[in-house]
Amino acid sequence: MFVSDYKKSTIALTDEQRDILAGHQGEMVAKCLQTMIDIGETMGATCMVPITFGHITGTFALSSFHGYYELLDRLVDAGCKVKVPTTTNPHPGREFSFRNRRLYRPQIHHEHCLRKLGVIQNYSCAAYYEENMPPLGAIGGCGESSVVVYMNSVFGARTNIWGVLTDFYQSISGFTPEFGLLLDENRFGTVLFDVSDLKDPDPDALGLYVGKMAVDRTPVITHHPFDKYELKHLLSATNSSGACRIVHVEGVTPEAPDLKTALGGKEPVETFKVTQADLDGMRASREVQDQTDVIVYGCPQLTLHEVLEMAPSFIGKFVEKRTIFSMMPRDFELLKRYDEYEQLQLAGVEFVPACPLTYLTSRDATLKNVLTDSGKLHYYLAGAQFATLDDTLRVAGVKK
Amino acid sequence: MPTVIGKGGVLVEGHVKAPVLISDAGFNGVAAWTKDDNFKPGHQAVCNDWQHPWNGTDLAGKILAFPAEVGSTHAPLPYIDLCKNQNGPAAVIVARPDPLVAIGIFISKEWYGPSIPLLQFPTDELAMHVKDGDVIEILEDGTIQIA
Numbered sequence: 001m002f003v004s005d006y007k008k009s010t011i012a013l014t015d016e017q018r019d020i021l022a023g024h025q026g027e028m029v030a031k032c033l034q035t036m037i038d039i040g041e042t043m044g045a046t047c048m049v050p051i052t053f054g055h056i057t058g059t060f061a062l063s064s065f066h067g068y069y070e071l072l073d074r075l076v077d078a079g080c081k082v083k084v085p086t087t088t089n090p091h092p093g094r095e096f097s098f099r100n101r102r103l104y105r106p107q108i109h110h111e112h113c114l115r116k117l118g119v120i121q122n123y124s125c126a127a128y129y130e131e132n133m134p135p136l137g138a139i140g141g142c143g144e145s146s147v148v149v150y151m152n153s154v155f156g157a158r159t160n161i162w163g164v165l166t167d168f169y170q171s172i173s174g175f176t177p178e179f180g181l182l183l184d185e186n187r188f189g190t191v192l193f194d195v196s197d198l199k200d201p202d203p204d205a206l207g208l209y210v211g212k213m214a215v216d217r218t219p220v221i222t223h224h225p226f227d228k229y230e231l232k233h234l235l236s237a238t239n240s241s242g243a244c245r246i247v248h249v250e251g252v253t254p255e256a257p258d259l260k261t262a263l264g265g266k267e268p269v270e271t272f273k274v275t276q277a278d279l280d281g282m283r284a285s286r287e288v289q290d291q292t293d294v295i296v297y298g299c300p301q302l303t304l305h306e307v308l309e310m311a312p313s314f315i316g317k318f319v320e321k322r323t324i325f326s327m328m329p330r331d332f333e334l335l336k337r338y339d340e341y342e343q344l345q346l347a348g349v350e351f352v353p354a355c356p357l358t359y360l361t362s363r364d365a366t367l368k369n370v371l372t373d374s375g376k377l378h379y380y381l382a383g384a385q386f387a388t389l390d391d392t393l394r395v396a397g398v399k400k
Numbered sequence: 401m402p403t404v405i406g407k408g409g410v411l412v413e414g415h416v417k418a419p420v421l422i423s424d425a426g427f428n429g430v431a432a433w434t435k436d437d438n439f440k441p442g443h444q445a446v447c448n449d450w451q452h453p454w455n456g457t458d459l460a461g462k463i464l465a466f467p468a469e470v471g472s473t474h475a476p477l478p479y480i481d482l483c484k485n486q487n488g489p490a491a492v493i494v495a496r497p498d499p500l501v502a503i504g505i506f507i508s509k510e511w512y513g514p515s516i517p518l519l520q521f522p523t524d525e526l527a528m529h530v531k532d533g534d535v536i537e538i539l540e541d542g543t544i545q546i547a
């Protein structure tokens with residue numbers, strides 16, 4: 001008979017934490033901390049450690065769910081505020097359609113709540129390019145899986161993955177349970193991906209492949225000079241298909257100066273020699289691509305830099321399929337200062353400074369078949385087919 | 401005497417008897433439970449994840465066994481409501497527990513009251529003893545037995 005060796009741990013509290021639990025900062029702050037302690041003990045934590053940054057995942061107010069939003073109201077009513085700089089995920093795109101105005105009807109109230117709780121109103125899942133750039137080794141409590149994997153991998157900051165409400169509970173109490181990716185021994189890679197035969201790998205296709213093969217294990221990728229924008233795509237796709245919360249790239253990410261260090265001095269448990277055929281296998285067939293109704297870019301959201309890089313493909317032409325750029329709100333405002341903004345609009349491009357996964361979750365038949373160069377959007381959005389950037393430009397009719 | 405399958409690690413205690421569903425694929429609560437169809441009355445717990453073998457199956461009242469919760473940090477959103485309203489799964493058995501699967505159940509228990517058992521137990525071990533639809537019983541101490 002199988003008997004699980006799983007056991008809950010016991011968290012030893014500091015005087016400051018005991019004071020919080022005793023209600024010295026209010027009943028709600030005590031309850032936030034107590035919930036995090038209880039969850040921490042199920043995860044094997046033995047202490048609570050202070051955090052210096054956070055990121056909120058639950059910025060969408062879905063009218064059909066109530067539990068989360070009622071509890072957020074309780075925090076607001078009690079006057080709770082976040083104690084550490086805490087950024088926010090994107091707007092859901094309530095204005096995108098009639099359907100969304102109904103689906104996200106409580107959104108206006110929800111954003112009032114977020115403001116009252118004191119979070120940074122950036123509304124972007126790519127928060128790591130602006131207000132939220134923690135130093136190496138900093139400890140945080142982040143929701144939003146693509147933020148978690150970027151913080152851990154690119155900054156070498158430390159956060160476990162947290163879901164709705166617990167991100168708030170940590171930012172409000174100021175503490176997170178110490179387990180998982182907060183500990184050195186859990187950050188080493190275990191699976192090696194050799195990309196030396198790839199000339200110019202599509203980061204999303206590579207991410208989907210790596211995640212699919214790594215599944216829950218920590219990947220180490222041999223050197224390729226990915227820039228910070230390519231890393232955004234690579235990491236979010238890896239996390240989507242493989243639940244990988246940290247990914248090392250040899251000579252690129254801070255905890256992988258070399259393969260030996262990234263692997264913690266051990267041999268990889270498995271090694272994959274990645275081929276271009278592996279990456280091509282991630283793409284939808286040409287027949288499927290040609291059935292596209294709408295082409296969507298920006299999951300995680302597009303930066304100004306990325307839009308300006310893509311712009312020449314569109315300028316002076318007109319798209320043959322509906323084409324949407326989902327941009328970070330801050331960078332969308334910056335884009336308006338550039339000639340490319342008007343030129344892209346003349347090319348038929350639409351800008352939606354919101355989350356494509358949410359503004360397309362409920363959509364009419366004219367938007368049924370989505371084509372995207374985002375591994376993450378492909379993985380999460382039903383009906384979203386994956387293609388490389390070049391594929392999408394061909395389908396958009398702006399590149400032969 | 402009921403046939404004891406094994407003893408799971410108890411993350412959230414509880415006693416329940418219900419049909420089991422076992423999958424060797426990770427479960428994504430957001431992909432499963434936040435689609436248009438889930439907003440219809442009585443459809444809140446229907447799995448609408450086109451990438452999961454349970455796609456189209458109503459998971460209400462079932463004991464769900466899967467290797468790990470995968471994907472989105474919005475996973476607690478449906479879990480909280482399904483536990484609070486007691487119209488979701490009867491229990492969850494997961495091989496590799498992580499915060500995403502625990503949070504929604506914990507928050508419903510600590511902030512609203514209702515909860516469901518959450519156990520750690522290997523999916524493949526469970527599949528050696530029972531198949532989909534078999535009724536099993538989970539006891540407070542984590543014992544899993546054929547009802």
